[in-house]
Amino acid sequence: MPELPEIEACRRNIEPYLINQVIDYAVVRNLSLRWPISKEILNIRNQFIFSIKRRAKYLLIQLQHGWIIIHFGMSGRLMLLNQYEYPQKHDHIDIFMKNKIILRYTDQRRFGACLWVDNLSTHFLFKHLGLEPLSEEFNSQYLVNKLNLKKTSIKQSIMNNKIVVGIGNIYANESLFATGILPSRCSMHLSRKEIQLLVKNIKLILLNAIEEGGTTLRNFLQSDGKPGGFANKLKVYGRAKKPCLECGALIIKEKYKGRSSYWCQECQS
Ligand SMILES: [Zn+2]
Known part of the structure; x- marks a missing residue:
């Protein structure tokens, strides 16, 4: 997709x-x-x-x-x-x-x-959408406020369109790995410092993937929906049982509600 x-x-x-x-x-x-x-x-x-x-x-x-x-x-x-x-x-x-x-x-x-x-702002598809991840408004203070008292996992929270849009499963897994946070961590237990780093990594990873998509896909959106040239740069997504690129431990994959989470038990806590 x-x-x-x-x-x-x-x-x-x-x-x-x-x-x-x-x-x-x-x-x-x-x-x-x-x-x-x-x-x-x-x-x-x-x-x-x-x-x-x-x-x-x-x-x-x-x-x-x-x-x-x-x-x-x-x-x-x-x-x-x-x-x-x-x-x-x-x-x-x-x-x-x-x-x-x-x-x-x-x-x-x-x-x-x-x-x-004729009018986008009132259209049902757009009315309830959260912030764009690459916008200035999507910053650590915003996410700190949104995660306060949230009992769902951090992965579910960053994939929640009402909080921030467009972070699909691939980029949620990758951002959490880059930040050293387990996908299953309870949202409200993240420290301010972790949230700051997570926001930074989400933006970096998305920008990097856009660049890759731009250089390898040219005028096409790839039909199989794979993330273009960024596929080679994925560190956990799709790498179940392969060694972690940081520490060598095997990447773990678990399915929850039809979506797969990938993480490294050593690098993420
Ligand atoms: Zn690792």
């Missing part, structure tokens, strides 16, 4: 080709993604593209009138074509630009979404 860094890398890659461009027309071949594709997508002719943004794991295309929201679900990806290629079975949407570039949305498993809305 694409996580925040892959989507941000994709955003950065497509932005220069789409910003200030004018849409010619859109073709929708399959209306049934996770939610039906907004029919308004067909009415975006001649609309100017103001900006390409991201909020949590949603890619947002700001038009003269309204926004296109793209969610990649499990297997969605965007491709930029500079000449028409005959669509394959899972190529559901094409948006043709006047500059001849085509933005193509492909989604094999169809858990993604493509919606048009």
Whole structure:
């Protein structure tokens, strides 16, 4: 499943080709993604593209009138074509630009979404979202306040969208390893110092992964949802029973509520 860094890398890659461009027309071949594709997508002719943004794991295309929201679900990806290629079975949407570039949305498993809305701030998808992890507002004081009296595990807390968005399982495991904190630690028992370091590591790891996604994925979101070039840099995620890169102890994996936690018993406490 694409996580925040892959989507941000994709955003950065497509932005220069789409910003200030004018849409010619859109073709929708399959209306049934996770939610039906907004029919308004067909009415975006001649609309100017103001900006390409991201909020949590949603890619947002700001038009003269309204926004296109793209969610990649499990297997969605965007491709930029500079000449028409005959669509394959899972190529559901094409948006043709006047500059001849085509933005193509492909989604094999169809858990993604493509919606048009006139107002983002009041939309049900965005109303209850927490802070962006790379924003200034997401700092240790904010997290100290949020974790105060919280009895859930620290891993669940940093993956909680109402606190901070876009930290999926991979990056939660990696940030906790980098900070030396066990995923199962009770949120309210973390020290201020640990929270400071955790916030710093979350930002560093996400930025690093965005860079890697940007350099290896170019105009594509990888279809298997793996974290692009960052895959080689993962220290615990997906490394069960392999030696810890810091101390040599074997990495432990445990499944909880369908999500796997990975940690090193020696480096994390
Ligand atoms: Zn270790």
